[in-house]
Amino acid sequence: MNRNFLLVVLLSVSLWCTGCSSGVSTGKGGGSNPTPTSTFSFYASGLETINNGPNFYVLAGSVAVDTSTGNVVDGEQDYNDATGITAADTTIQSGMFTVNSTTGQGTLTLKTNDGSLGSNGTETLAVQFVNSKHALVTQFDGSATSSGSLDLQTLPSTLSGGFSFAWTGADSSGNPLALGGVFMVSGTSISNGEFDYDDGGVGEGVLAQSFTGKISSPDSFGRGSITDTGIATNIVYYTVGPEAIRVIDMDTTDLFIGSAFGQGSGTFSATSLGPSVFGVQGNPVGVLYAAAGSFSTTPPSGTFSGIGDDDEQGTVASAAAIAGTYSIDAAGNQNGYGHMSFTTPLEDISFLGIYMTDPTLNLNDPNNTTTGLGGALVVDLDGSIPAGTGVLVRQTDTATTSFTGHYAFGAQDYFGEGEFDFVGQGSVTGLALSGTGELSDPFGAFSATPKEYSNVSFSGTAAQTTAGRYNMIPVDIQVPGGTPQSFTVAVYQASGDQLFWVDEDNDSLWLGPLEQQPANPTFPSAKIGH
Amino acid sequence: MIRPITGLWSLLLSVAIFIPTPAFSQAAVRLVKPAGPLSYDASKEITLSGTVSSVLTKPSPGMIMGAHLLLQTESGVIDASLDRFALRGYGALAISGGEQASVTGVMKTLNGKQVLLARIVRVASDVYTIRNQHGIALTPLARERLREKASGQGVEP
Incomplete structure (x- = not known):
């Protein structure tokens, strides 16, 4: 072997392993031979062409990659279209991870043991690394298209404390649905859950629903379950780290996907929300729309003002003024549960649920602890455009x-x-x-x-x-x-x-x-x- | 051919559609329904009848996304938005130019043009539900689930 090539390989392996997990694959499909691995969680949602599509589908999982060869050595995933394909805890048997070291662009193939998925059981994701621990992904095999994220996992991770969440999907009647809120985790118990939802079959947002539940310990791939919430029967999660999980509904007649992020150790109030940029998008089952904007706040008065852009099925508002009032922890629970009410709406966007997250978290890149920190998860609670979810992040530099x-x-x-x-x-x-x-x-x-x-x-x-x-x-x-x-x-x-x-x-x-x-x-x- | 929803079935589905489908069974703190561009106020529904001028599977420039039905009425040509799901999948609308049809919906001005957000399309004795009473377009799966629920009420077609 050429010495220079060996040096490149060894250097690449050492760089790739920065922050990686325990290094020994002990997943369900793996053998007993220790293999240097990195495990990544992934999630995505979009439209499938298979199964008489287009159908809305959701996907989440974890994959272990041999850092010396790029071989996928193990993994598991959950895939749901709630119309005939509900493939829970599917084994990822093999695959390949190929990435251009200059651009961070490449593909990840996942060969599963379920022939109904992907192309004869093989899914391909197009991957674009932002950094060594975080990538944007899209399904890239003709069976479906979607957008999501791939993130290096910290395993094991113990979940504890306050969390915010935002999930988008469809209910058992096939109506578009979004829900979001906050909850507490202690051991295997979920308590103090409070959430809002917007269901296309109801026609208006519904606020302040309470829930409790149970959360199981995750397996070696960070996969666990959330049960007894009354929200859905089979909720699965995959950890990214102790304050970030991807959540997928694996019921056969309803589905959703999204994330939950920790809230850290602090408390929240009106002063927790400052200048921010937001992005919200619907899902393919509901009204098609995408919106983004920015605003500043006046915390004592709980008012905000700014501008936004919104395209709703081809009707566009561009650089439109927005304004309104907001509240965080109006009930005094200090749990980061809040809302924004627009007195100057952005087309149909007039009421958002905002669920504050740990100010030390980057909501797009959960492993990033240095830049882009702080914000909230967002659910659009307008009955005319159900199923919209997104994020708002602090605006710190407009230069x-x-x-x-x-x-x-x-x-x-x-x-x-x-x-x-x-x-x-x-x-x-x-x-x-x-x-x-x-x-x-x-x-x-x-x-x-x-x-x-x-x-x-x-x-x-x-x-x-x-x-x-x-x-x-x-x-x-x-x-x-x-x-x-x-x-x-x-x-x-x-x-x-x-x-x-x-x-x-x-x-x-x-x-x-x-x-x-x-x-x-x-x-x-x-x-x-x- | 996918059978349209007719007669007694259409009545049952209309009832089913108007039964709220709450996702979670708690006392609800509901919001006041806003009045944005795409908001649907069923109290403002109108019904227009005429001859189908054309069925557009893709919108013309300036139209909102999805399929459109151009209906020649006594007052002129009306653009009826069928959204993205009406012409495909389970319970798809079967309609073609030259047929007589009536469309129930709410008239809106979007992109500077009048468009009828269609909720119900009637062609002869066939009734097609395009949107629910909240203005949300029914996917093929939603139509199928409604049909299943109506079947569960024990009434044979």
Whole structure:
């Protein structure tokens, strides 16, 4: 073996293992031979083409990867479309993780023991690493398209204390549904649960429902269950770390997906909410919409004002003024449960549930403890546009000079006939973005032939309209062999590290993140499995 | 051909649709329904009848997403939004140009144009439910689940 190649491999292994878990795979499918592994949790939601789709589906799991070869050695996952495929605790038997060490872009194939999933049991995710512990993903195998996240797990993790959550899905009647709130974990008990929900079959948001329940200890892949809540029968979670879990509803007739984040050790009040950027999006079962905006607050009076962009099924509000009142812990429970009521609505957005999270957590990148910290999970409680969920994050830096460098980006686009998703990376110089990525298009948005595209080019130049907001008109996306398609995009900057972009066209809409990559990235190197 | 919902079935489904489907059984603290662009106030429903001018599976520029039914009425051509699910899957709307139809819905002005958010489309004796009473489009799965619930009430078609 060439000495230089060996050095590259060894260096890559050491870099990849930064912060990785115990290093010995003891999962359900693994053998007894110790293998240096990193385990990642993943979750995504979108539209499947299989099973007489398009159907809304949700996916979550954990995968162990041999850090020396890129081989997937073990894992488990849960997949649900609530219309015939409810595949719980499926074994991931093998697969391959291939990543370009320069761009952090690649693919992850997961070979399961369930032939009804993916393409004959094999799912492929397009992966775009933001840093060595966090990546944006989209399903990329023609069986489905979706957007989600892949994050290095800390195993084992013990869950304890206050949590906020936001979940989106569909109820047992097939109506769109979103729910969010707060709860406490102590041992295997869930207590002091308080949540809101917005169900398309009800027609208006419903507030302040209480719940308790049980939460099991997780297995070696961080998978556990939440039961006896009255919310759903079979709720499964996968830990990212002690303050971040991905949650999936595995009932056969209803489904949801989302996250729960810890609230830390502090308490919450009106002063907990400051200048923020928010992003909210519906799901494919409900009204198609995507919105983003920014606002400032006046804590003593509990008022906010700002601007927002919102595309609801092709009706667009761009840089529209928003204003209203907010409350956090109105009942004095200090549990971070709150709401924003818009006196100047953003189209149909007039009432949001906000559930405060640990101010030391990055809600897009749970392993990031240094930048983009603090915020809340959001549920849209407007009856006319049910099932919207999202986040709000602190706005700390609106300088245009901070919007520069290398960025990973992604988005989930809804259009009338279906959905497409993409992940990519590129550079922003002088507010001009230029990048490449992978785009999943099983519903034929870019050509008459459904396809998964690599080497897709992305370009656009941001023009600031007000502090923290840009127009990026157009963002051009060109798939190989195709002509550029142009999109009308607004960008909201929480900081140079963390932005949100929203496509607001008459015939498509998206919401997604732009997350700054490290100056000297240490992505996993490309590995070829045996 | 997917059989449309007709006669007694349509009555049962109409009843089922108007029965609230709360996700969780607790005393609810409900919000006042807002009045945004896509909000649906059933008290403002109208019914328009005419000849189907065309069925658009994809919107024309300026229209909201989803399929549209252009209905030639005495007052002119009405754009009726069928949303994304009406023309596909279980219980899909079977309709073509030249047919007589009536559409019940709420008229809105969206993107500067009038559009009828269709809730019910009637073609001859067939009744199709496009949206529920809250203006939320019914997916094929939701239509199928409604049919299953109606079947569970013990009434044979």
